[in-house]
Amino acid sequence: DTGVSQNPRHKITKRGQNVTFRCDPISEHNRLYWYRQTLGQGPEFLTYFQNEAQLEKSRLLSDRFSAERPKGSFSTLEIQRTEQGDSAMYLCASSLARHNEQFFGPGTRLTVL
Amino acid sequence: ILNVEQSPQSLHVQEGDSTNFTCSFPSSNFYALHWYRWETAKSPEALFVMTLNGDEKKKGRISATLNTKEGYSYLYIKGSQPEDSATYLCAPHNNAGNMLTFGGGTRLMVKP
Numbered sequence: 003d004t005g006v007s008q009n010p011r012h013k014i015t016k017r018g019q020n021v022t023f024r025c026d027p028i029s030e031h032n033r034l035y036w037y038r039q040t041l042g043q044g045p046e047f048l049t050y051f052q053n054e055a056q057l058e059k060s061r062l063l064s065d066r067f068s069a070e071r072p073k074g075s076f077s078t079l080e081i082q083r084t085e086q087g088d089s090a091m092y093l094c095a096s097s098l099a100r101h102n103e104q105f106f107g108p109g110t111r112l113t114v115l
Numbered sequence: 116i117l118n119v120e121q122s123p124q125s126l127h128v129q130e131g132d133s134t135n136f137t138c139s140f141p142s143s144n145f146y147a148l149h150w151y152r153w154e155t156a157k158s159p160e161a162l163f164v165m166t167l168n169g170d171e172k173k174k175g176r177i178s179a180t181l182n183t184k185e186g187y188s189y190l191y192i193k194g195s196q197p198e199d200s201a202t203y204l205c206a207p208h209n210n211a212g213n214m215l216t217f218g219g220g221t222r223l224m225v226k227p
Contacts, residue, residue: 005158035214044119044204044217045159058213093159103149104215106159 004028006107008094014113015084022080023110027096034077035104036069038062039091048092051077084114117141117207121218128195129226134193136221138205142186149205149215150179150190159204160188195225 007026015021027034032053048067049059053074063069066084071077081088091111092099094106120139128134140148147166153159163172168183176193192199202222206215 033213037214037217042124042219044121044206044219045215047214047216052212057156060214103161103164105161106151108156 006094006096006105008092008107008110010110011108012111012113014115016115017029017084017086019084020080020082021084022078023092023094023112025077025079025094025107027094028077028105029075031096031098031105032074033097033099033102033104034071035095035097036077037060037093037095039093039109040089045091045093048079081112084112086114088112089114117209117214117216119149119205119207119218121203121205121221122212123221124219125222125224127224127226130196132195132225133191133193134195134204134223137222138190138207138210138218139217140186140205140207145183145186145207146210147208148181148188149184149206149208150188151206152201153204153220154201156214158217163198190221192223195223196205197225197227200225 009024035050036048039045050072066082069079091109093109095106097104150162151159155172163179165181170181179190181188202220204220
């Protein structure tokens, strides 16, 4: 499968714990995006990378959130000291260039108890 | 941040019915509009990318139109089937933005 993959698909954690998600984009895509989707809403932009550089961050990305894309390939999104309000679907997408179609992964569903 | 609205929020139709949804978005600095279909437990799947005013695109029984001057797009499904049940998301892309701004989606349920 050469699409965007995300791991894990589901994560249940207790409030206060740290969690890390991984995204593997389509290999030739240099842009990688993270979105968050909560019940009844459309996906909301969190951050994006062009190659290894993180170029934009949403105000939704509090200081408990950090994203990396160390070699310009896969990316990780870490949430520290999780809160119940962090419960959501975290989606990753990749694209070839700025205005090109974004291809999405299946998402990681996070539940914070 | 763009203000994107989709209506209706949800829709129940019988198999064979035709249906349509609306996406409204700011018309200034418009670059492109993306329509996605998102089935439960799957990845959002791109349906159309539309850029020109008056664009009409078709994929099987699904088609879409675009009006960039007034800031809206319609998605039509002809002869709905149970497998069309999904959430349909629209996301405009303006010249300044690097990310997609999604509407809240229209959740379609087609009953056999």
